[in-house]
Amino acid sequence: MITRLFLTLFLLTLPSAAHAHKPSDSYLILKTEGASVQGQWDIALRDLDFAIGLDGNGDGSITWGELRARHDAIAAYALPRLKIHAQDEACPTRATAHLVDKHSDGAYAVLRFVAECTKPLTAVELNYSLLFDVDPQHKGLLRLEYQGTTRTAIFSPDKSSQRFELAELSLLRQFFDYTREGVWHIWIGFDHILFLLSLLLPAVLYRSKKHWEAVPGFRPALLDVLKIVTAFTLAHSITLSLATLGVVTLPSRLVESAIAASVVLSALNNIFPLIEGRRWMVAFAFGLIHGFGFASVLADLGLPQDALLLALVGFNLGVEGGQLAIVSAFLPLAYFLRNTLFYRRAVLFAGSIMITLLASVWLVERVFDLKLLGF
Amino acid sequence: MHPKLSILLFLPCLLLEAPVVYAAPFIPASDAEVLEQLPFKASDPTTRELRRMRQELSESPHNLDKAVALAQRYYRLAMADGDPRFIGYAQAALAPWWEMDEAPVAVLVQRAALRQYSHNFNSALTDLKLATRLEPRQGTAWSLLAAIHMVQAEYATARQDCEKLHGLASSLIVVACVATVDSLSGQARQAYSTLQKAYASAPAVPANEKLWILTRLAEMSDRLGLAEEADAYFRAALKLNIPDAYLLAVYAEFLLDEHRHSEVIKLLKDKERSDVLLMRLALAEKAINAPRAAEHQAIIRARFDAARMRGDKLHIQDEARFNLYLLNTPEAALRLAQENWLGQHEPSDARILLETALAAKDKTAAQPALYWFTESRIEDRHLEKLVKAVRGLK
Numbered sequence: 001m002i003t004r005l006f007l008t009l010f011l012l013t014l015p016s017a018a019h020a021h022k023p024s025d026s027y028l029i030l031k032t033e034g035a036s037v038q039g040q041w042d043i044a045l046r047d048l049d050f051a052i053g054l055d056g057n058g059d060g061s062i063t064w065g066e067l068r069a070r071h072d073a074i075a076a077y078a079l080p081r082l083k084i085h086a087q088d089e090a091c092p093t094r095a096t097a098h099l100v101d102k103h104s105d106g107a108y109a110v111l112r113f114v115a116e117c118t119k120p121l122t123a124v125e126l127n128y129s130l131l132f133d134v135d136p137q138h139k140g141l142l143r144l145e146y147q148g149t150t151r152t153a154i155f156s157p158d159k160s161s162q163r164f165e166l167a168e169l170s171l172l173r174q175f176f177d178y179t180r181e182g183v184w185h186i187w188i189g190f191d192h193i194l195f196l197l198s199l200l201l202p203a204v205l206y207r208s209k210k211h212w213e214a215v216p217g218f219r220p221a222l223l224d225v226l227k228i229v230t231a232f233t234l235a236h237s238i239t240l241s242l243a244t245l246g247v248v249t250l251p252s253r254l255v256e257s258a259i260a261a262s263v264v265l266s267a268l269n270n271i272f273p274l275i276e277g278r279r280w281m282v283a284f285a286f287g288l289i290h291g292f293g294f295a296s297v298l299a300d301l302g303l304p305q306d307a308l309l310l311a312l313v314g315f316n317l318g319v320e321g322g323q324l325a326i327v328s329a330f331l332p333l334a335y336f337l338r339n340t341l342f343y344r345r346a347v348l349f350a351g352s353i354m355i356t357l358l359a360s361v362w363l364v365e366r367v368f369d370l371k372l373l374g375f
Numbered sequence: 376m377h378p379k380l381s382i383l384l385f386l387p388c389l390l391l392e393a394p395v396v397y398a399a400p401f402i403p404a405s406d407a408e409v410l411e412q413l414p415f416k417a418s419d420p421t422t423r424e425l426r427r428m429r430q431e432l433s434e435s436p437h438n439l440d441k442a443v444a445l446a447q448r449y450y451r452l453a454m455a456d457g458d459p460r461f462i463g464y465a466q467a468a469l470a471p472w473w474e475m476d477e478a479p480v481a482v483l484v485q486r487a488a489l490r491q492y493s494h495n496f497n498s499a500l501t502d503l504k505l506a507t508r509l510e511p512r513q514g515t516a517w518s519l520l521a522a523i524h525m526v527q528a529e530y531a532t533a534r535q536d537c538e539k540l541h542g543l544a545s546s547l548i549v550v551a552c553v554a555t556v557d558s559l560s561g562q563a564r565q566a567y568s569t570l571q572k573a574y575a576s577a578p579a580v581p582a583n584e585k586l587w588i589l590t591r592l593a594e595m596s597d598r599l600g601l602a603e604e605a606d607a608y609f610r611a612a613l614k615l616n617i618p619d620a621y622l623l624a625v626y627a628e629f630l631l632d633e634h635r636h637s638e639v640i641k642l643l644k645d646k647e648r649s650d651v652l653l654m655r656l657a658l659a660e661k662a663i664n665a666p667r668a669a670e671h672q673a674i675i676r677a678r679f680d681a682a683r684m685r686g687d688k689l690h691i692q693d694e695a696r697f698n699l700y701l702l703n704t705p706e707a708a709l710r711l712a713q714e715n716w717l718g719q720h721e722p723s724d725a726r727i728l729l730e731t732a733l734a735a736k737d738k739t740a741a742q743p744a745l746y747w748f749t750e751s752r753i754e755d756r757h758l759e760k761l762v763k764a765v766r767g768l769k
Contacts, residue, residue: 022681137459
């Protein structure tokens with residue numbers, strides 16, 4: 001008879017009826033900062049009732065009063081089931097507040113706690129075992145927040161211990177931070193842009209009998225641009241690295257003044273051409289100066305001593321990326337306009353005069369430490 | 376700003392915010408505030424029985440009979456209202472044997488039942504094949520094998536599984552098992568009348584067998600397009616007053632097909648806890664613009680999000696339905712329906728694949744269901760209509 005009873009029940013088992021409810025999950029949020037971890041743990045009241053009993057009067061409903069009476073018991077049950085380790089040392093946990101939250105499937109106890117580790121966290125090892133003994137289908141859904149980044153993970157009986165490298169996370173993030181700073185610096189660094197533009201403006205032209213002529217094809221223009229940009233990049237990368245690693249240091253006022261002078265000279269060269277074919281040499285020579293300028297910006301950003309190289313490479317890549325964007329916007333436009341009088345008179349000649357004037361003001365400002373312009 | 380414009384701009388926020396699914400943590404205003412309703416009171420006989428069984432098992436956790444009995448008890452609770460927590464509790468009762476490949480037969484069978492519940496069909500089949508090899512007269516194992524093979528559209532194998540039940544179950548159960556397979560594989564009318572006759576002439580059928588057979592008869596007559604008979608069988612099954620999530624779900628689907636939306640709302644109004652039933656409720660509410668439609672839709676969405684966070688893929692058929700009918704995103708729905716079809720081939724799986732393919736106007740995506748439809752020779756009025764429409768697609 002017993003077998004027959006179960007038999008019918010099994011036949012009824014059509015999976016369409018399966019998982020009619022949301023299964024048991026807890027939501028764990030951990031925020032690490034320095035040597036401490038701030039935690040918030042949402043655990044379903046139904047689960048807590050099954051594990052330790054919440055329904056004081058046995059009427060089938062759980063009131064806030066009944067839950068409040070069990071707050072200590074909840075902390076005593078839950079907190080030992082989450083072990084937080086940093087550098088092989090346990091970080092003891094302590095409940096700080098008890099609240100309530102409603103999730104899509106009912107009410108949850110919200111347990112706030114803090115874990116104090118002895119040293120600042122570079123990695124954290126979590127061991128989660130809540131409810132696994134009574135409900136192996138239970139899962140713990142973790143959100144780990146560290147320096148503005150969020151990682152998620154799922155704890156289940158076969159994945160109850162997990163380790164999270166925080167330093168690694170932060171390194172990658174730092175790298176991208178410095179790359180972004182590099183792009184930003186070239187974008188707002190008018191002196192670098194104007195220096196580069198001054199050298200690039202004649203790239204779509206060539207001198208013939210003291211006159212500018214349009215280059216016949218795209219190839220010579222592109223080659224000229226490539227030579228200039230490569231020389232500039234190589235030069236400023238060298239001095240940026242040397243300055244950042246502390247091999248060579250120059251006073252920043254001298255560097256800034258020299259940068260302004262480089263802009264003046266390269267723009268003047270378009271008006272009174274002295275150096276015609278070998279502008280890439282100018283780019284290299286002055287590029288060395290610009291590299292020192294980049295280095296002081298990088299130093300102002302604050303250099304992580306444990307990740308100096310990473311910051312350097314990230315920043316430099318950012319600068320190159322920004323530079324490339326400017327060049328690829330400039331070249332097609334200049335090439336398109338190269339035959340026009342407008343390009344030769346308004347862009348090359350008048351533009352170079354304006355750059356010369358502006359950079360001269362910078363030069364005066366920087367040499368005498370004055371403030372003449374609003375930017 | 377023009378007042379109307381500000382209302383228009385505000386409206387989407389309202390729609391997003393109105394059903395407060397995730398509020399911020401709070402401290403309730405008074406001790407008397409009720410936060411949660413438990414499935415059972417402390418005085419409920421079920422609670423007492425479970426407490427006694429758990430107590431006994433905790434005293435001797437390696438007692439096979441006690442462990443299997445508790446697991447079965449929890450499994451029945453899971454069937455009644457579909458709460459997967461009971462599946463977890465059942466698994467916990469079997470903990471000493473859970474990781475064993477060659478577990479005792481009673482554990483193998485129970486473990487297979489729990490595994491198929493979580494859609495681990497292959498490991499469930501492994502357990503059942505071992506169980507029937509060790510104990511060929513294990514009726515429960517054969518019945519589970521039949522159920523799983525039906526889900527996988529292995530009708531010939533399922534029929535053989537049913538035949539094995541001769542002498543192990545009542546003749547009515549054997550007839551019903553075979554008829555269920557036949558009704559899905561080209562002999563719908565004959566299977567239906569065979570089961571009708573067998574049921575009418577069977578003496579003293581226990582209530583839970585009645586429930587099962589009435590549900591099968593209702594589904595068979597619905598597929599044959601005999602709506603009135605189906606309705607009568609569904610009602611007769613409900614009248615038995617045995618809580619059963621599956622029965623409520625299929626009856627609600629039948630009522631939705633019949634456009635009897637307000638009856639769905641009446642049937643399911645206090646079943647919001649169950650995802651499957653809440654989905655049917657929300658579909659009915661949407662159809663007649665009932666007041667809580669938006670709220671329920673937001674809750675369903677939150678539950679799908681939660682399921683995704685925990686890495687669950689068990690809701691996938693309903694998620695397809697949700698995308699198709701509540702969010703009106705047929706392409707996303709189709710992808711889900713296709714993924715669902717990889718795991719199981721029941722008429723409802725074929726139906727959602729055809730419906731989403733039709734909505735997304737993607738005939739190629741429907742091919743597996745069209746092939747299954749022809750191959751199985753299933754007779755189903757809903758599927759027939761859909762197949763015709765999909766075949767008409769360019």
